[in-house]
Amino acid sequence: MSAVVDTTVHMPAPVVREKHAKDLPGLPMFFGGVVVIAVAVWLLVQEILGKAADGADPSAAIVIVVLLLFLAAALIMRGLFTVAPGEARVLQFLGRYVGTVRTDGLRWANPFTTRQKISTRIRNHETATLKVNDADGNPIDIAAVVVWQVEDTARARFEVDDFVRFVGIQTETAVRHIATSYPYDNHEEAGLSLRENADEITETLAIEISARVQSAGVKVIESRLTHLAYAPEIAHAMLQRQQASAVVAARTRIVEGAVGMVELALAKLAEQNVVELDEERKAAMVSNLLVVLCGDRSTQPVVNTGSLYT
Numbered sequence: 201m202s203a204v205v206d207t208t209v210h211m212p213a214p215v216v217r218e219k220h221a222k223d224l225p226g227l228p229m230f231f232g233g234v235v236v237i238a239v240a241v242w243l244l245v246q247e248i249l250g251k252a253a254d255g256a257d258p259s260a261a262i263v264i265v266v267l268l269l270f271l272a273a274a275l276i277m278r279g280l281f282t283v284a285p286g287e288a289r290v291l292q293f294l295g296r297y298v299g300t301v302r303t304d305g306l307r308w309a310n311p312f313t314t315r316q317k318i319s320t321r322i323r324n325h326e327t328a329t330l331k332v333n334d335a336d337g338n339p340i341d342i343a344a345v346v347v348w349q350v351e352d353t354a355r356a357r358f359e360v361d362d363f364v365r366f367v368g369i370q371t372e373t374a375v376r377h378i379a380t381s382y383p384y385d386n387h388e389e390a391g392l393s394l395r396e397n398a399d400e401i402t403e404t405l406a407i408e409i410s411a412r413v414q415s416a417g418v419k420v421i422e423s424r425l426t427h428l429a430y431a432p433e434i435a436h437a438m439l440q441r442q443q444a445s446a447v448v449a450a451r452t453r454i455v456e457g458a459v460g461m462v463e464l465a466l467a468k469l470a471e472q473n474v475v476e477l478d479e480e481r482k483a484a485m486v487s488n489l490l491v492v493l494c495g496d497r498s499t500q501p502v503v504n505t506g507s508l509y510t
Contacts, residue, residue, distance in 0.1 A: 283302070346420060382401060
């Protein structure tokens with residue numbers, strides 16, 4: 201099994217990229233609009249009062265000026281908008297992208313532009329538990345969570361229909377691809393596995409998700425597997441396999457230790473001349489010691505009351 205999975209994803213090159221929109225601070229423009237309205241009201245009141253004293257109708261020129269002032273004030277006020285922390289406004293003029301405003305507070309821009317609100321806050325997306333086959337063909341249940349954030353508001357707005365749904369679908373696709381590219385357990389074989397190499401797998405997952413969602417202007421901060429298990433229909437069989445592997449590993453360790461103890465016992469007996477044993481008696485002693493040391497139950501001692509050879 202190869203330890204490296206190809207995460208190359210070929211996405212179309214983005215048509216638009218984020219740029220800063222031409223905007224102005226909102227408070228000065230707001231007060232400017234208030235001043236224009238006040239001037240228009242003052243001119244209208246003065247004209248009405250002046251003409252009323254003379255018994256004449258208001259001047260058409262003054263009325264036109266007042267209407268123009270009110271229109272200018274309306275345009276100034278229409279250009280005002282607010283930007284909250286953690287969000288941006290994408291501006292369009294006659295359907296053309298003209299820029300993005302990220303500065304929070306009261307801002308002013310071309311009153312004829314439309315402003316689409318896009319959140320730039322950090323978000324979480326957790327996939328549902330997916331049933332897929334791993335690299336060995338075993339059905340497994342897997343789920344993941346990805347932490348992401350909009351990095352390019354222009355691409356998020358114009359490159360995909362719904363960037364939130366796009367991130368969800370591409371995350372699920374990446375999780376399925378990773379799950380089918382690695383075995384659940386490598387069973388002491390070379391290569392990575394989903395269970396034993398979580399850090400490497402999640403790093404590969406993050407790289408693939410990043411490649412898939414970059415067209416939408418999204419940056420992946422982190423991704424993690426939140427659920428990993430064999431599917432219920434084979435979970436019992438796989439548990440028995442794991443238990444058998446654990447028993448074999450334990451028995452192997454016990455036998456290695458027992459052989460070492462037997463070698464040490466024979467060496468000590470020979471070194472201290474406690475008793476001389478021929479090859480047949482050594483074999484019997486080794487057999488008895490291995491039975492005692494490797495048995496999974498307590499042994500019952502048998503006392504030989506005769507000679508060593510009877």
